Amino acid sequence: MPTHLCEYCGTPSPSITMLTSMTCPRHPRGANQGKHKLYEGGEKRIYTCKFCGITNPSLANLTSMKCPHHPDGHSNGFHSPAL
Secondary structure, eight states: OOOEEBTTTOOEESSHHHHHHSBOTTOTTSTTSSBOOBOTTOOOSSEEBTTTOOEESOHHHHHTSBOTTOTTSTTSSBOOBOO
């Protein structure tokens, strides 16, 4: 069964419907201020931040850290996975 991941926090879900119906703790508008967003890049061995290039084998771990090159300013947002 494929796992669907949230682009913002890396939360796994067995279905897109379940994933996108729940609130996300790392939503850009604030914790639980919006729903999870489907990560359309699929499952990978290594995930890369599209802003700074850092890598991590876990999407959840990657998106839990602040990004020094985030467009909102130095460490004003979390790493965002590249497709």
